[in-house]
Amino acid sequence: MVRPLMIPSTDLAAGIRHHALRMVSAANASHIGGVLSMADTLAVLYSGVLKVFPDQPGHPDRDRFILSKGHCCAGVYAALALRGFFPLSELDSYGQDGSRLMTHISHKVPGVEFSTGSLGHGLPFALGKALAARRKGLPWRSFALLSDGELDEGSNWEAILLAPQHQLDNLVLIIDYNKIQSLGAVSEVIELEPLRAKLEAFRWAVREVDGHNHADLHAALSSLPFSKGQPSCLITHTTKGKGVDYMENQIAWHYRAPNADLLAKALAQLEQNPS
Amino acid sequence: MRTAFIEELTAQARLNPAIFLVVGDLGYSVIEPFAAEFPDRFLNAGVAEQNMAGLAAGLASEGFHVFTYSIANFPTLRCLEQIRNDICYHNLPVTSVAVGAGLAYGNLGYSHHAVQDIAIFRTLPNLRLLSPADPGEARGAVQWLSANPCPSYLRLGKAGEKHLYSSPPLSPDPVVVQQGNPDVALVATGSVLSIALETAALEAAAGRPAPTVFSMPWLHPASPATTAALRSFKHVICLEEHIREGGLREMLASLLPRSIRVSGLALPSDATVAVGSQNFLRAAAGLTATHAQQLILSRDDDA
Known part of the structure; x- marks a missing residue:
């Protein structure tokens, strides 16, 4: 199958949302809210920011992308299939018996670097890759996409402490800051604010964007590193469940899967309001 | 045993450009010669073992054979999930090296007694558990690991163990x-x-x-x-x-x-x-x- 080498990020975002909704509905799987909040970021990353080689997923020159919020893998699988890493039809097997599309991200899937699922593992691993590139003098970059609730994990802060010590400006931390974690609002569970000031105090170069504004996302992700000699952090302010009105900012959609009626309603909304 | 370990690791690193040593801010008067000879293949990850194990997996995924080094339960139990998920599940060549097997740290107390590690590490996938008895066996273990990079746990004694016998090259055989x-x-x-x-x-x-x-x-x-x-x-x-x-x-x-x-x-x-x-x-x-x-x-x- 011939696919265009590059897809406009808005088209890719619409495709990610469409397929992810179908996948979690069919699999009766959780976590669609966090998939929809990061869908635009994924779309901008996979429509030109990340250097990827769909025909050679392990190409040595690729940028490395680690999804640390592994429960939201439906969005990454959709992005990879839409970019041609594997057939779109395989998305139908998400979470099904015998599939390779595990419902926490799996490194057995072409284009996936690292399996996660337990939170707080992605950034240390991405740091190790960034360090490897630095020590070998290689130009590729290492990205880790984390959730906000995941920042409760101490292992992240260990990595956040270490990366500036070695001037790893090839390491990029993206935070999907949708303000809702598993049992409540982030501000009510463990407040992260002032998040930007925290990260800057830890010697990271930080930018904040509206995580649903493709132009702003693209502008930020096209100007890496934000500061030479410092690791970069992009805080994307997002809405959990973005794009489906009955899911937006609703904690229940961290868990629920849409039934056939709700799925039809969600897909209809996407048709009317493409991102 | 730790001296034999670091001497052999340094010798192997001269032959094997993949060897990388990450320490958890421990190893004073032990690891310095390696760090001095191979600054590009050495990292002090600080007092942060979860990150140490996770970044070791990242380094290993890019072609290094990483040895993480610390004492007692710190490079093992403290970061057990990173070893299970990041290293063993992905089948990456990281060797967790713990100095102070069993009661070797004596009066430092229970926090420093590595006495559950064999039971726990026997249950991990893809992992080799090596437990040398003396400096000769420790050298043999490092030689074998250098030739066979894999998820592994090297359970070392401490210092001053006597040379007990002339050990053969390491193999799975008793x-x-x-x-x-x-x-x-x-x-x-x-x-x-x-x-x-x-x-x-x-x-x-x-x-x-x-x-x-x-x-x-x-x-x-x-x-x-x-x-x-x-x-x-x-x-x-x-x-x-x-x-x-x-x-x-x-x-x-x-x-x-x-x-x-x-x-x-x-x-x-x-x-x-x-x-x-x-x-x-x-x-x-x-x-x-x-x-x-x-x-x-x-x-x-x-x-």
């Missing part, structure tokens, strides 16, 4: 350290091999046939050779500086035919609050040559 009684095998893993040899000497001095002494620097996974080497004995006595649950004795008991009596000396699973040296704590736990002699003579499975 090593016959001293031939003796064809019916009674004394099998040790780690530095308690010295107790096994002492037991054999005491038995000989008492005019009785000394047991055949084995060392098992390769502890897990067991190979068919493990069973083959031991199945001709009537009584296999295990010595381990580890709690009884999940250790060497339970492993061999599950492998050998039920017709073979498997007994042994191990540590109690209760947390010790006693203060003392390694030898003091071993004696308090009954992990001595005298107790091993009683086990040889007794009809019961415990001395």
